[in-house]
Amino acid sequence: MITLKNIYKEYPIDGEDVFVALHDISLTIKRGEFSSLIGPSGSGKSTLMHIIGLLDKPTRGDILIEGKNILEHNDDKLSSLRNEFVGFVFQQFNLINKLTILENILLPTTYTRKKLAYDPTKKAMEIMDRFGIASKANSYPNRISGGQQQRVAIARSLIMSPSLILADEPTGNLDSKTGKEIMKLLAQLNKEDTITVLIVTHEQAIAQQTQRKIHIIDGGIIV
Amino acid sequence: MGFIRSAFFDFSRNKGRTFLTSLGILIGVLAVVLLTAFGLGLKATIEKQFEDLGTNIIRIVPGQILKNGNFSNTSSAFTSIKFDEKDVQKLSRIRKIENIVPVYSKTVTATVGNIKKPSTLYASTAGIFTALNIKADYGKLFTESDINKRSKVIVIGPNLAKDLFISEKKAVGKSVKFEGHKYTVIGVASKKGGGFGGPDFDSFTYMPYKTAYTFNTNKTFMAIILQTKEDQDIKPVIRQVEKQLLKRYEEEEFSVIQQEELLSAINSIFSIVNTVLVAIAAISLIVGGVGIMNIMYVTVTERIKEIGIRRALGARKSDILFQFLVASVILSLIGGFAGLGLSTIIVFFIQPYFPAYINVESVLLAIGVSSGIGVIFGVFPAKKAADLSPIDAIRYE
Numbered sequence: 001m002i003t004l005k006n007i008y009k010e011y012p013i014d015g016e017d018v019f020v021a022l023h024d025i026s027l028t029i030k031r032g033e034f035s036s037l038i039g040p041s042g043s044g045k046s047t048l049m050h051i052i053g054l055l056d057k058p059t060r061g062d063i064l065i066e067g068k069n070i071l072e073h074n075d076d077k078l079s080s081l082r083n084e085f086v087g088f089v090f091q092q093f094n095l096i097n098k099l100t101i102l103e104n105i106l107l108p109t110t111y112t113r114k115k116l117a118y119d120p121t122k123k124a125m126e127i128m129d130r131f132g133i134a135s136k137a138n139s140y141p142n143r144i145s146g147g148q149q150q151r152v153a154i155a156r157s158l159i160m161s162p163s164l165i166l167a168d169e170p171t172g173n174l175d176s177k178t179g180k181e182i183m184k185l186l187a188q189l190n191k192e193d194t195i196t197v198l199i200v201t202h203e204q205a206i207a208q209q210t211q212r213k214i215h216i217i218d219g220g221i222i223v
Numbered sequence: 224m225g226f227i228r229s230a231f232f233d234f235s236r237n238k239g240r241t242f243l244t245s246l247g248i249l250i251g252v253l254a255v256v257l258l259t260a261f262g263l264g265l266k267a268t269i270e271k272q273f274e275d276l277g278t279n280i281i282r283i284v285p286g287q288i289l290k291n292g293n294f295s296n297t298s299s300a301f302t303s304i305k306f307d308e309k310d311v312q313k314l315s316r317i318r319k320i321e322n323i324v325p326v327y328s329k330t331v332t333a334t335v336g337n338i339k340k341p342s343t344l345y346a347s348t349a350g351i352f353t354a355l356n357i358k359a360d361y362g363k364l365f366t367e368s369d370i371n372k373r374s375k376v377i378v379i380g381p382n383l384a385k386d387l388f389i390s391e392k393k394a395v396g397k398s399v400k401f402e403g404h405k406y407t408v409i410g411v412a413s414k415k416g417g418g419f420g421g422p423d424f425d426s427f428t429y430m431p432y433k434t435a436y437t438f439n440t441n442k443t444f445m446a447i448i449l450q451t452k453e454d455q456d457i458k459p460v461i462r463q464v465e466k467q468l469l470k471r472y473e474e475e476e477f478s479v480i481q482q483e484e485l486l487s488a489i490n491s492i493f494s495i496v497n498t499v500l501v502a503i504a505a506i507s508l509i510v511g512g513v514g515i516m517n518i519m520y521v522t523v524t525e526r527i528k529e530i531g532i533r534r535a536l537g538a539r540k541s542d543i544l545f546q547f548l549v550a551s552v553i554l555s556l557i558g559g560f561a562g563l564g565l566s567t568i569i570v571f572f573i574q575p576y577f578p579a580y581i582n583v584e585s586v587l588l589a590i591g592v593s594s595g596i597g598v599i600f601g602v603f604p605a606k607k608a609a610d611l612s613p614i615d616a617i618r619y620e
Contacts, residue, residue: 055535056614076539083537094532094617098232111537156536 001031001163001196002052007061009047009219021047022058022219029198031163034190036199036207039216046168048216049200053166054082083111087157087195089186091169093149095141095156101128102137105156112160120159127155131185147178154185164196165189171206183209230550233522234557241554244518247511248558248596249565252589254504256566259585262497264578266490273486275356275415280482281449281461283314283468288478304476305443313467314447319460322350322450327432327439331401333379335387342383342428344401346435352378354448355415355424362395362410370431378410382425399428402438406430457481508592511558512600519551519604530608531616544602544609551601552594559593 009022021044029035029052039045050056051063054070062069070081088094095104102124109120128134131151136144141152150170157165167186171179183206190197199210207213215222234241285304311325327346332339345351352364357378365376377399379387384394391411398405415424436442451460464479523530530543563586570579 050614053535055617056612076541079534079537079539082535088535090617094528094535096529096532098229098236107533108536111533111539111542160537 001029001066003028003062003064004052005062005064007048007051007058007063009044009051009056010059020219022051025061025219025221027214027221029164029196031196032190032194033212034187034197034210035212035214036201036210037214037216038201038204038207040202043216044219045200045202045216047219049166049168049198052164052198053086053088054078079111080113083108084114084160085163087154087160087162087165089150089153089157089165089167089170091172093141093146093153093173095149095152097141100138100140101133101144101152104141104152105159108156108160124155124159127158131155145178146174147181150174150178150182151185154182154189158189158193158195162195164198166198166200168200169202170199171201171203179206226546226549227553229546230553233550234554240518241557244514244554245511245558245561247514248508248555248593249511249562251505251508251511252559252562252593253566253569254507255501255592256563256581256585256589257569257579258497258500258504259588260566260570260579260581261577262493262500263582263585264580266493266497267580268578269489269493270486272415273482279451279453279455279457280354281451281457281464282478282480282482282485283310283447283449283464284445284478284480285476286478287475288480304472305441305445306447307443310468310471311444311447313471314449314464317460317463317467319451319455319463320449321452322353322448324348324350324354324448324450325432325444326351326446326448327435327443328445329435329438331428333383333387333428334400335397338387340383340386340426342379342401342426343423344428344430344435346430346432346439348432350450351429351448352412354450357415357424357429358413359410360413361392362408364410364412365429365431370433373433373436374431375404375406375434376409376431377406378412378429379408380412380423380425380427381414382423383428384408384411386426401428404437406434505592508596512555512596515551515554515597516600516604518554519547519601520607522550523547523604523608526608527611527616527619530611531613531619534611534613535617540609543611544605547605547608548598548601551605552597555593555597555600556590559589562593563589 004025004027007022007025008020010018010020013019025048037045037048047056051058057071063071065081065085070078073081096107099107102121105124105127106120109116125134125137128137131154133148133151133155136148141149165186170186171182174182186197186199187209189195199206201207283306285306306325311323314320315323324347329344331342331344333342348370349364349366352358357364359378360381364378365374369376379394379399381391384391387399388394388397394408394411397408399408412429449464451457461479461481468477468479533543567581570581573579
């Protein structure tokens, strides 16, 4: 589904020197996979996730989605692809506090240029119902618990029916019980909805719950 | 959630900041709308005065007052000839003229006991009342007989009558002293309005022109007003008048002015003065715009994380640009509408004393200019927001 070929990410430091965050990463994530990207802090896993999620561009290398090199796309097209192809779940939830739960979930639908084949509000209500947060539809993010906020973030990531969910330390801000529930939910989405899920984590226990573990250390992948 | 609601949400959370930012635009719009309203009021008043006088009026004045439809800037307007009875006699031979009114004008101080009031004296024939459409509310107007007898009588405007005698009715038969002589008030003229840039006929004093020879020792006139029939084509009459006067004077020594020409020239000057005043007031709009730009930069900085989230969810640069432009325009429009509202209230309360009014164009201009300022001064902060790297923005704390 998504293939990375010889990806490098370098940042200039003090003029001539460069910091190599990622070097020569080649990786394929197949449709329906439930995988994890695991590595210690500073290993480059978040940088790699941002590149896979089309939030950032590599310095060198190619990214192929369904066989097409997406690095040739302009910013607008990459934004559309991000909107329709990827769903993000962040450690900090990244909900917008001035929007209600329902409005947060519907936010990606306001940026799509294609005509949706479904009623977005109806779909949002269905997802919320499934995640047990329907009663919070008109609440604001700062009025609900961390676990509920992460469910809202997952619901938001699903609203555009993406092919890939990228979850960056999704349990990092939650207690262990809630963290397990969130992991269960992500596994369920992968199994029942056949959505490809890639979890970025530094915790072995979380990575153990996925089908495939991709280790990253010092900007390189260990096969 | 729409951009508009989002913008209002932000403004409602920072009411003080929103108010202060909009204040600049409010003051600018207030200044522009009020100046325009006063200008329009003055213009309408002057136009009405001219309309009241009728369109069949021709004025003959010394010097070249008008040149190519505008007031002449040559000194000849102030240093040339004065007319006399000989001119009046010659002009009376032109058949299509119904009424010839020579006018000697002087600013005098009317005195009754201890009361002293300034007044413009018009010494003329009885025809001045026809030309200026003046009737007597109390008493009577002077006649040709009064002129020939050099009767020491005057007709005064209603305001002057009130100033000197408290009531208009009481003025009739009383004496008023000016230029060292006493004159009897035989009539009080009907109210005509005026002032605010035009002549205040209601404070005028009218006197038979021969009576005024006591102090108008040269027996000259500052102007001659001619009146034709209402349906008369005025152009051929003007040509005949000019022909007659050219026998005695040089071309640049006098002007024959049609009422419409004079009105058009006054309007032209008025428009220039008003435009300059409005342009000066508009500077405050620019200052207000800079305030909006400043706050929009602050808003962008405060919302970097949100911009990152929106970009991660698929917002294009243009979506972010539009979102912040909408916020900037709304902020500016809040000031614009508040300024417009305040102007309306001020104009409402000032109308009994000053003929100001707000027209549709002023309203549209205020709204248009406010929106324009929102766009112009919002575009740079909005562009800054749109150009943020999604990854840097989402990591921002």
